Amino acid sequence: MPAYSEKVMDHFMNPRNVGEIEDADGIGEEGNPVCGDMMTFYIKVNDNRLSDVKFKTFGCGAAIAVSSIVSEMAIGKTIEEARKITPSVVAKELGGLPKNKYHCSNLGAQALNLAIDDYQRKQGMKVKPRKRRKNDHE
Amino acid sequence: MPAYSEKVMDHFMNPRNVGEIEDADGIGEEGNPVCGDMMTFYIKVNDNRLSDVKFKTFGCGAAIAVSSIVSEMAIGKTIEEARKITPSVVAKELGGLPKNKYHCSNLGAQALNLAIDDYQRKQGMKVKPRKRRKNDHE
Amino acid sequence: MRKVYLDNAATTPLLPEVFEAMVPYLKDMYGNPQSLHSWGDDAREAVEEARGKVAALLGADSDEIIFTGSGTESNNFAVKGLAMAQQSKGKHIVASAIEHFSVLHSIRSLEKQGFELTEVPVDKHGLVDPEEVARSIRDDTVLVSIMTANTEVGTIQPIGDISRVVKKSGAIFHTDAVAAVGTIPVDVGELGVDALSLAGNQFYGPKGVGALWIKKGVRIIPFLEGGVQEGGRRAGTENVPAIVGLGRAAELAGAEMKSRIEHLSSIRDKLIEGLPSRIEHSFLTGHPTQRLPGNASFCIEFIEGESMLMLLGHQGIAAASGSACTSRALKASHVLLAMGIPHEVAHGSLLFSLGVTNSMEDIEYVLEILPPIVDRLRSMSPLYAKYSKERNRGN
Amino acid sequence: MRKVYLDNAATTPLLPEVFEAMVPYLKDMYGNPQSLHSWGDDAREAVEEARGKVAALLGADSDEIIFTGSGTESNNFAVKGLAMAQQSKGKHIVASAIEHFSVLHSIRSLEKQGFELTEVPVDKHGLVDPEEVARSIRDDTVLVSIMTANTEVGTIQPIGDISRVVKKSGAIFHTDAVAAVGTIPVDVGELGVDALSLAGNQFYGPKGVGALWIKKGVRIIPFLEGGVQEGGRRAGTENVPAIVGLGRAAELAGAEMKSRIEHLSSIRDKLIEGLPSRIEHSFLTGHPTQRLPGNASFCIEFIEGESMLMLLGHQGIAAASGSACTSRALKASHVLLAMGIPHEVAHGSLLFSLGVTNSMEDIEYVLEILPPIVDRLRSMSPLYAKYSKERNRGN
Ligand SMILES: Cc1ncc(COP(=O)(O)O)c(C=O)c1O
Numbered sequence A, B: 001m002p003a004y005s006e007k008v009m010d011h012f013m014n015p016r017n018v019g020e021i022e023d024a025d026g027i028g029e030e031g032n033p034v035c036g037d038m039m040t041f042y043i044k045v046n047d048n049r050l051s052d053v054k055f056k057t058f059g060c061g062a063a064i065a066v067s068s069i070v071s072e073m074a075i076g077k078t079i080e081e082a083r084k085i086t087p088s089v090v091a092k093e094l095g096g097l098p099k100n101k102y103h104c105s106n107l108g109a110q111a112l113n114l115a116i117d118d119y120q121r122k123q124g125m126k127v128k129p130r131k132r133r134k135n136d137h138e
Numbered sequence C, D: 001m002r003k004v005y006l007d008n009a010a011t012t013p014l015l016p017e018v019f020e021a022m023v024p025y026l027k028d029m030y031g032n033p034q035s036l037h038s039w040g041d042d043a044r045e046a047v048e049e050a051r052g053k054v055a056a057l058l059g060a061d062s063d064e065i066i067f068t069g070s071g072t073e074s075n076n077f078a079v080k081g082l083a084m085a086q087q088s089k090g091k092h093i094v095a096s097a098i099e100h101f102s103v104l105h106s107i108r109s110l111e112k113q114g115f116e117l118t119e120v121p122v123d124k125h126g127l128v129d130p131e132e133v134a135r136s137i138r139d140d141t142v143l144v145s146i147m148t149a150n151t152e153v154g155t156i157q158p159i160g161d162i163s164r165v166v167k168k169s170g171a172i173f174h175t176d177a178v179a180a181v182g183t184i185p186v187d188v189g190e191l192g193v194d195a196l197s198l199a200g201n202q203f204y205g206p207k208g209v210g211a212l213w214i215k216k217g218v219r220i221i222p223f224l225e226g227g228v229q230e231g232g233r234r235a236g237t238e239n240v241p242a243i244v245g246l247g248r249a250a251e252l253a254g255a256e257m258k259s260r261i262e263h264l265s266s267i268r269d270k271l272i273e274g275l276p277s278r279i280e281h282s283f284l285t286g287h288p289t290q291r292l293p294g295n296a297s298f299c300i301e302f303i304e305g306e307s308m309l310m311l312l313g314h315q316g317i318a319a320a321s322g323s324a325c326t327s328r329a330l331k332a333s334h335v336l337l338a339m340g341i342p343h344e345v346a347h348g349s350l351l352f353s354l355g356v357t358n359s360m361e362d363i364e365y366v367l368e369i370l371p372p373i374v375d376r377l378r379s380m381s382p383l384y385a386k387y388s389k390e391r392n393r394g395n
């Protein structure tokens, strides 16, 4: 096994909130199958709070565990609180990640943020477009 | 142990004819202590025959075994017969020698020949001086 | 929990017979083969006996065998040592695109010294075309290195045909036979090569030992320099127990080759037939018939290798993958990519490498365990979701 | 017949504790540390535990330890890899005249790539003078390699003093500590070096494994290229059982160092005092006090080493010699010659290297057996005859 913490293993073996939300208020997709991992986050927003978060993830154990914990951390948070789920917060919450898997925590936080961006844009807010991760294989 | 034949081991463990002949008829010395092996052969000649042969040797197991078998082969032979004790005859008689020890059989045959040269010179014969083995360490 | 080891490409277990052969040299017979006393004699004789056994497996002469510390060392030694010995004649090297990194990276470091590499492509089955080799060879080509068989996809190359092409050019022909020797018949005369690498831990021998066979008369520059061991061609105290183990493993491989191949092919074929029929959107990689008897390598679409390995591992099954996430360098297998498999599909690579300790029950266990794992990961996969939606729309 | 092994400089026996530690990894725990499953996990953990033990013995950090296949490989890797990494700064190397050939020949091959070597001489005891090192260092000196202790004559170098000199220059300082680690206290911090080689079979660990300690931040070009093992610095499947054995040997060496040194010095001193007093025209080689605890090396005049070894071997005693006849290259030990010992005397070299399995009785046996052997060979020696005649004439 890769050198994963117990918490990573738990979230990988029993991922929370897997799925799609048919009538999502925001959708964020990050990563690229060419690079080996891709995540799609779906959020429902109620009263400025993330009332539901779901995800689908293609990728390694860390990518799945990161998606799971990000979804768990986000549910119930306000938009502003959810914006504070940064890659390092994610990695810490998981009890650390192997060095070569850090980028997975980036992806997770980014996908959530993109979903929030999407929601805010639909609300009519001006949201700066983010740079999508480049596919360095092509 | 070096990869010596049984015959080499026997002649090394029980060398024949070790010693000096006080009133030798001929003495031949070959090799150089700087190179790691040196042999001195002493011969007694009676009626054109080597009635006695003795040697002293500084050197490896093969050098000692070669000296011993050369002395044994030479005793009783006529001068002409003794001249035919060539390095390859010596090596063969010993059941072979490891490749890097061939030069020892050269030394033995050469030392005997030098002793015969010495005898013949004392008898007033003209004997061409032989090239002595160079010391390649200096 | 049932434990099923299907990662023999990474390393095989040591056979008990091999272990037993090694034990005396890990205990009382600890001498250095260079020493001039009975301990040294025992060690030297053991090393020479092992050399004979390895030579016999290859149809070679004992004094053509140089023991090394690994397959990697054999390949570094061969590539660098042969190229350097020939460099006055030219500085061009030909190798296939799917060589092991111990070959490819050795060539890369030669490039810094002015050598040039032409990589020969492979077809979708991982096969090298001898005609492509012929086309790649130039006047200044001094070395061609094409592996006998590929560990990751199992494809066996037509080395005999390639050697006929190489011979015309006068270049030296090295083959990395690390995945082949001890597993399939390898006869250096029949292959027609000049040098050949092998490793103990690929055929139930010990880790930490390999060998380079090099044809009499072929010049090579030493790689490990120092003492006079191995005829001055590979310095360092001989790893006597491991060499003895390699010899014993070679002997067993020779004696049991036929029955091993029969057994392995039959359980492999069960997996090769059973897996794609139970799992939609999965396919065999490598050549369908010209393949190592123990190799069953697949791509499972829409999901990623590491997560499959983790879930398999959870149920006691050990396998491997060529996905980017399973590699330290985070790059998908260069072998799969060279065969034209797209990145996103290569990430779903799954390699089961079977060994003599495996049984038909092991395969049945995999065929039972894997489909639900794939279903589970696909149910999480946004790629699979997209595919399903498009399919439904199409209907 | 009594059998007495006194050739621990060639290789030590494997301690039973070390063997026991290795066995699981020669049996069920056969995984490849790079594999992503439980067999891989077990292997990887074992390798990392061993790394910690080796680091602890040296007072180093675990991630500064790179496992290799031998002392020779560590030295090739260090010399070539450090010099190549520094070559933009300069191409001059300093090494002592008595380095092991794995260091000296590595430098020789660098000379073909434009490097230059200055050999630092040693005194009659085999000691390097730090002042001489200082004088040899130039502006373009990038690497200094001086061994910690010499296997053949036992002399221990003042590495700490030398490192102070080297540090002033900015050159990288490597020490070949193959003969020292596990035998005498070696702390990389105290030595002040940048890189250090060691080998398992010099301190009751297995053959086929060594290590290179390299200080954090010091750059090195990989020598064995291929996979990503050892942090990308040394490719090839890790030799898990041997690495585990090396770790256990390091642990034991640390724990028992003091008592081993006491025991070895006491039996060594018995031999060092007893031999020259029983044999005329014999003398100790190497430094009288700054020497390895198990090393008792001598020259016996007027006779040759190989024949002594053969007669000793006949009585069950295993020893070594630096004579030309005992070397494959037919050259007397470059170490003895560098110490100013004449060729004809160097041919009479005799090295007893003592280990933890030796007892005072072993030494007494040698002191009983050797004098008649010397007498016997001298009675055959034309050199001794000449000497005796001259002495008698002199009287
Ligand atoms: C084809 C091939 N060559 C070389 C090697 C290198 O062998 P090792 O890592 O044992 O040194 C491997 C390893 O699996 C291989 O499969």
Ligand SMILES: Cc1ncc(COP(=O)(O)O)c(C=O)c1O
Binding pocket: C227, C235, C236, C237, D009, D010, D070, D071, D072, D073, D075, D100, D102, D147, D149, D150, D151, D176, D177, D178, D179, D199, D201
């Ligand atoms: C000082 C020194 N360095 C390096 C080596 C090389 O070790 P090996 O032959 O085990 O590779 C030796 C071997 O005895 C040695 O004594």
